[in-house]
Amino acid sequence: MDAPTLNVPAPRTNTEHVAARSEGSLCPITSSSTKRYDDKTLVDAFVMKISAGAFTMSKEPEPTYLGPLWFAHVHPEGQLYFSREGPLRVVTEAYLYSPQTFETVCRWIERIECLLSDVKVIISGDIELFVELEGQNCAYYLVDHTTCAQFWLEDSDTDKLGLPTVASTSQLKIVLEELYWIHVEHFPMHSLRISNEKLEEITAIFSHGLCDQMTSRVSTFPYTAEDCKVFVKILQGCRENMNNGHTTWIIARLWSLINSNRCLTFYGEEHARLSRNQSILWDPKPKHPWISTLMNYLTFNTSDVHRARLEDVFVDHMVYADRWAQLVGKSLKQWRASASGAFIGLMLHLPFLVLNSPCPPLLVVSTALFGSALGSSVLLDHAYEAMEGLSAADAMNYLESIQSPVYRFQFTGLAFSLPKALLLWGYLILLADYLLLVAKYQGLGMVVGMAVLCFFIVLVLASTVRAPWCRQNISGMQMV
Structure with missing residues (x-):
């Protein structure tokens, strides 16, 4: 959103001469929305002659001079900036070694100083002004080093300034203090000293x-x-x-x-966020829950596990980088295990090359399931391997882009669960293939005995996850 424009009213008599010499408008911005990291200007490097004895004590080059009270500084990252000492301290990243730029910046500073007087802001050594030239216009903000806050010369709101919504004045103070520290981070090399x-x-x-x-x-x-x-x-x-x-x-x-x-986290508010899985903002529930129920039956509950893990890492649309890395890391591990299991399943089809299957269509189905499990595992692994190291902001933007406003993460959970679900279905069909093969060569009694044994094993395994606590917490346990 474009920053609001401050069309300066007709100034009082003591500022008429300043306004007449200035063109354009003042635009309030924040320290997080400057063009500091968006400069697309290309550097013009060239071959330079090096004179004999250059940069020795006796042949140091003549320094470039600035106006009175102006000083040049280099940020630890390498950015050149300029500061002015005086009743109103000023910083800018405009290239003041250019006489035209220097003159333009000084005119805007003069204009802002007059506006400070008009709005009855007391100028002291703790107030610092930032200016940034934008063509004919000038973007600005001010900070107070005593209160650790950023402020402007007109009434505005968080939406116009591109700031997040807040719940109270105290939370707004935290936002403005964050902007203050970003300003100090951008301009740390002049006279400021942190207590x-x-x-x-x-x-x-x-x-x-x-x-x-x-x-x-x-x-x-x-x-x-x-x-x-x-x-x-x-x-x-x-x-x-x-x-x-x-x-x-x-x-x-x-x-x-x-x-x-x-x-x-709404620090200091009536309802602060005290744990990562605590939701304190309203978010609509996913519609059509029967779809999730159907998916759970078809995927042996794996889609619900992945859906819960995605929602757990995206509570109130917040993402912690370490939790995101855990989510992707565990998913990659599971997909690779499913790929290995699918390969083994395909190898288990080799005996049917020698022994004729009693039901060839069933064999084709199991082969297709294992092939699909292997293919989906490889595709998901390829898509998400590079995402494991995403920053919290990038992970948040990605989850915002894939979350459905209606179904939330139901279909994403289904996609994540496909390799394992297809693998399990493949082994069930393959088991049926082998039981039919045993029945063909060993008789029905042997098949019944094997079926009873398999049922008993499944029953024992199912009892370990039958408890309500386990069903409710299994997704959370996988995240920590």
């Missing part, structure tokens, strides 16, 4: 996450115990280097991620 209190707090948060992940299978913390151990060690190493921009970047990145997770 020791913020470092200790984020260290404690990851220590809590480590303990929570180690003692709970349904923790809502977004990182695994192994990841938390690494993060805690990194944060502890930051204590002796708080004046370094790289340290600022580390702390800001982790704070933005924590605030993002807090927004998703």
Whole structure:
């Protein structure tokens, strides 16, 4: 959604000369919607002459100068940006070494400073402005380093700014704090210094996450115990280097991620999400449940297991990367096992090349079932092998794309269950083939005895999963 446009009203007399020199409109944006990672400009590299003694102390190149109070910085990722000190601090990624760009940015800053006065925002050293040129227009936002929040010069709403819906003012504050830390993450190399209190707090948060992940299978913390151990060690190493921009970047990145997770879990709200399998948002139930019942009978309940696992990893349309990796990993393992079982089943048809089958059509059916099980296993394995390492956001987008608004994951669960279901049907038909073969050569009595033995084995196996608790929790047990 395009950002709303701020058409600046006719300014008061003290700003008339500024407005006359400016063209275009101010557009409020957020720190997560800048074009920082969307720049498609190509680099023009060329052969350059290297003079004798270049870059020695006596022959250093003449530096490029900026205006008063302006400084150039390089982000740890390599992005060049510029900052201005003064009553209103300013940062921008516009290339200010270009005189025309520098003049344009300065005019927009002048204009915004006048607007700050018009809306009665007190300018202090804790307020920082970001500007981004967009053709004739200028995108902007401001942050307050004291309150750790992002703000704008006009009334707006979360939809216009491309932000998620919220349940309260306190949750909105978390969203704006996340945007603040993203800003600090993007501009960590100038005069900002994060307090020791913020470092200790984020260290404690990851220590809590480590303990929570180690003692709970349904923790809502977004990182695994192994990841938390690494993060805690990194944060502890930051204590002796708080004046370094790289340290600022580390702390800001982790704070933005924590605030993002807090927004998703409704941290501090009346109804917070306390476990991963807890749904606190309304979601319609799948229609036509009889379809799921029919699928369960046809697939020996395997389609319902896969459906439950998909819904468990997608509660309230949220995805945790480690749970997604577990889901895909276990599915791949099952499909590969089904492929091996199907190959063995096809090999078990070899005796029928020597011994004539009493019922050739039945033999054709079992062969087709094993071939289908093998083929579907290979296709699913090929399609999902690359998806095991998807990020949480990519996995969420994928599940959004395959979830039906009517049937949810009923048919996806059926597709996931096909290799095993076809394999089981293939072995049942193959068993019937062998029983008929035994009846042909050994008589009906032998067949009855074998049938009774098979029935007894099936009965014993079925009793192990007959308990209601087991039926209700088998899908969840496979996910942890």
